[in-house]
Amino acid sequence: MKRNVVIMALLALVVATVVIACCPADGLPSLPSGYVWYHNDDFGCSVGHPEGWVMLMETDDAVTIGDVGNKTYVAIGIDSVSSNTTLEAYAIESRNSAVAAGATILSEGPIVVNNRAGYELVLTLSNEDIKVTQRAAIFVAETTAYFVVCTANEDDYNTFKDTFDTIINSTIIE
Numbered sequence: 136m137k138r139n140v141v142i143m144a145l146l147a148l149v150v151a152t153v154v155i156a157c158c159p160a161d162g163l164p165s166l167p168s169g170y171v172w173y174h175n176d177d178f179g180c181s182v183g184h185p186e187g188w189v190m191l192m193e194t195d196d197a198v199t200i201g202d203v204g205n206k207t208y209v210a211i212g213i214d215s216v217s218s219n220t221t222l223e224a225y226a227i228e229s230r231n232s233a234v235a236a237g238a239t240i241l242s243e244g245p246i247v248v249n250n251r252a253g254y255e256l257v258l259t260l261s262n263e264d265i266k267v268t269q270r271a272a273i274f275v276a277e278t279t280a281y282f283v284v285c286t287a288n289e290d291d292y293n294t295f296k297d298t299f300d301t302i303i304n305s306t307i308i309e
Contacts, residue, residue, distance in 0.1 A: 163181055163307065164307075166183040166301075166305060167183075167301060169185060169186055170183045170184060170185055170186060170301060170305070171183065171184065171185075171186045172305075173198070173200055173211065175198065175211070177195075178211070178212075178213050178281070179213075179276075179279070179308065179309040180211065180213075180281055180306065180307060180308045180309065181305075181306070181307045181309075182209065182211050182283055182302060182305055182306050182307075183301060183302060183305030184200050184209055184302055185202065185298060187202060188200045188201050188202050188209075189201070189202075189203075191203070191208065196212055196213050196214065197210055197211065197212030197213070198210070198211050198212070199211075205287075205291070205295070206287065206288050206291070207285075207286065207287045207291070207295050207298070208285070208286045208287075209283060209284065209285050209286075209299075209302050210282070210283075210284045210286070211281075211282070211283050211284075212281070212282050212284075213279050213280065213281055213282075214279070214280040214282070215278060215279060215280075216275060216278055216279065216280045217278065218277065218278050220275060220278075220280070221275065222252055222253065222254055222273070222274070222275045223254070225254075225273060225275050225280050226243075226254035226256075226273050229254075229256065229271070229273055229282075230243065230256060233256065233258055233260075236260070237260060237261070238258040238259065238260050238269075239258060239259045239260075240256060240257070240258050241257045241258055241259060241268070242255075242256075242257045243255060243256045243257070246272060246303075248272065248274075248303060248304055248306050249304075249305075249306065249307050249308075251274055251276070251306075251308055252274070253272050253273055253274040254272070254273045254274075255270065255271065255272050255273070255303075256269075256270075256271045256273070257269070257270045257271075258271070259289055261289075265288065266288070266289040267286050267287065267288055267289055267292075268286070268287060268288075268289045268292035269284055269285065269286045270284070270285045270299050270303065271283070271284040271285075272284075272303045272306060274306070274308055276308050281306075281308055283302065283303055283306050285298075285299035285302055285303065287299075
């Protein structure tokens with residue numbers, strides 16, 4: 136009997152450890168070491184980012200978090216859409232807006248992040264002073280479009296590709 140109690144106590148400890156490691160107190164899944172969550176109740180979403188990044192801008196519909204020294208950023212935002220707006224329609228509109236602004240599309244296509252269908256655009260933008268590469272993930276849920284846009288100088292984009300993968304793949308829309 137005493138042996139069963141000890142086994143049950145050990146089993147409970149193992150289960151508790153797995154639950155704590157998998158789902159922190161805030162209910163979000165664990166991130167890789169060196170990453171922290173940004174959560175916005177108003178937006179209804181959470182995104183992981185490197186823990187050294189800081190809040191650079193915050194408005195009613197977007198935030199920008201980044202590493203100014205490395206000139207790498209993530210913008211997280213929302214846009215109100217009609218209830219019949221599809222992901223495909225919003226993705227085409229976003230693509231066309233980017234091209235109209237002078238972007239060159241490098242790749243695009245459907246993605247799935249945390250069981251939510253999305254659309255990804257990778258593009259370059261340039262002006263006289265700077266040339267950047269952006270990776271944008273777009274999602275539509277009910278009457279809200281969500282975007283997560285990772286940006287780096289074009290020459291540095293590949294250096295931060297894994298970081299951007301982690302950021303986009305951590306996106307949770309409630």
